[in-house]
Amino acid sequence: MSTSLLYHGFGVVGYQYIRTDYKEGQIIFTLSRKKFSLRCPVCKSKRIIKHGSLPRWLHSLPIGRISTFIKTEIPRVECKECGIIRQADIGFADARYTYTRALGRYVLDLARHMTISDVAKHLGLSWDLVKSIQKRHLLKKYGKPNLRQLKRIAIDEIYVGKRGYLTIVLDVLSGAVVFVGNGKGSDALEPFWKKLRRYRKLQIEAAAIDMSPAYIKAIRENLKDTVIVFDHFHVIKMFNEKLSDFRRQLFNITEELLPKSVLKGTRWLLLTARERLNSEQDKQQRLEQALELNRPLATAYYMKEDLRQLWNWEGDKSAAQWHLTSWIEMAKNSGIGMLKKFAKTLERHFDGILAYFDFDSLSTGPLEGTNNKIKTMQRKAYGFRDMEFFKLKIMALHETKYALVG
Secondary structure (H helix, E strand, O other): OOHHHHHHHHOOOOEEEEEEEEEOOEEEEEEEEOHHHOOOOOOOOOOEEEEEEEEEEEEEEEEOOEEEEEEEEEEEEEEOOOOOEEEOOOOOEOOOOOEEHHHHHHHHHHHOOOOHHHHHHHHOOOHHHHHHHHHHHHHHHHOOOOOOOOOEEEEEEEEOHHHOEEEEEEEOOOOEEEEEEEOOOHHHHHHHHHHHOOOOOOOOOEEEEOOOHHHHHHHHHHOOOOEEEEOHHHHHHHHHHHHHHHHHHHHHHOOOOOOHHHOOOOHHHHHOOHHHHOOOHHHHHHHHHHHHHOHHHHHHHHHHHHHHHHHHOOOOHHHHHHHHHHHHHHHHOOOOHHHHHHHHHHHHOHHHHHHHHHOOOOOOHHHHHHHHHHHHHHHHOOOOOOHHHHHHHHHOHHHOOOOOOO
C-alpha cells in the first residue's frame, strides 16, 4: 500500500505500510511510525528520546461493508526542550479514542442524513460507538452556545413523556435552540438567566411567549428592557378552550329547549377555522344549523372568527389596535359571561398582543415547528436514555438534514 493511498484514503501521515491481515471478516493494516515524524506532543520539538511503545488498534473507515482496523505502535517520548515524557501524538486519531478521525468525520456526515441505528448498521459499528462519536461532536459544538447575537427569542415547553416537560428557548432569527431546561415554568429558566448575565452588553429586543404568568414574571424580572410579545396562536388556542367549555355547558342545559343532537359532534366544527370548512358543504351546513338554533353559541363563534382577523392587519398597528379595542367592547356588551371574562384577559395583555406588529410578526410559531421535530425525533429513536444527549440533539435540530417524517 502506497503512502499516498494511506493519506488520501485514511488520512494517515508520517507512517509506513507493513502488511495487511484478513481475520474473521475484518481487514487489519499494520503500520509503523516514521522516525522523522516524531515530535514532542507539547512543544513540537524534534529533540526527543524514545521510551518504549504501546500497541493500539484503531477502528478505521470500512472498505465496502468490511470493517477495517489500523494496528500500530504508539511510542512514549521524552522531550529535551521541555523535559516532559508523554505518549506521542498519533496524528490520524485522538489518543483517548479507539477510532480514527476519518471514521469520526464519516460517522458525523452520515448522521446528518441518517439515524444512529442506520449509521451503526451501515458501517458495522455498535450503536454506542456511533452515539458517543456524535455526542462528543455535539458537546463541543453546542455545549456552550454563543448568545452574543441573541436579539429575539421564543419560549415554550414541550412534554416528553415519562421525563415530564422540557422548556425550550429559540433564537427566532437563526432558528437555533439556545437553551433546553428541565421542567417548565420560571424555575426551568433559571440556568438560562444565569448564562445571560455573562453577556453584559447583550440586549434582547423581544420575547415571544404564551400568556403564562410564570413566563411573564420571569422575563420582567430578568429582562427588564425586553418587550413581551404574546403569541397569537396561543391567544386563539385559549379562546378555543373557552369556547369548547361554553359549548359543553350549553349542551348540558339545552335538553328541554332543543334536541341535544343539534350540538352533539359540533366541537370540531366550532374550533376549525371557517375558511377550512368552505370546501366541505355538509359540515358547513351542520355548523350553521347549530348556530341558528343557539344564539349565544353563534355569538361566541362569530366573535372567535372576528378575533382571528386581528392579526391580518400586518404593517398597520393602529388598525389592529382599533380592532382589538372594538372586540373587547363588543365582548363586554355581549351579555355572555365567557366573553366578558376573556375580554378582561385581553385587556390585561393588551400591549403584549399588539407588540406582535412591532417586531415583524414575532411569534412562537417557529418554536412550535421545532417542538414537532423534537417529538418526531424522539419517536423515531423510541425515546432517549441519555438526557444530555437528547438536549444536544435538540440544539442541533436546525442543522439536521435527514427527513424527520415520512
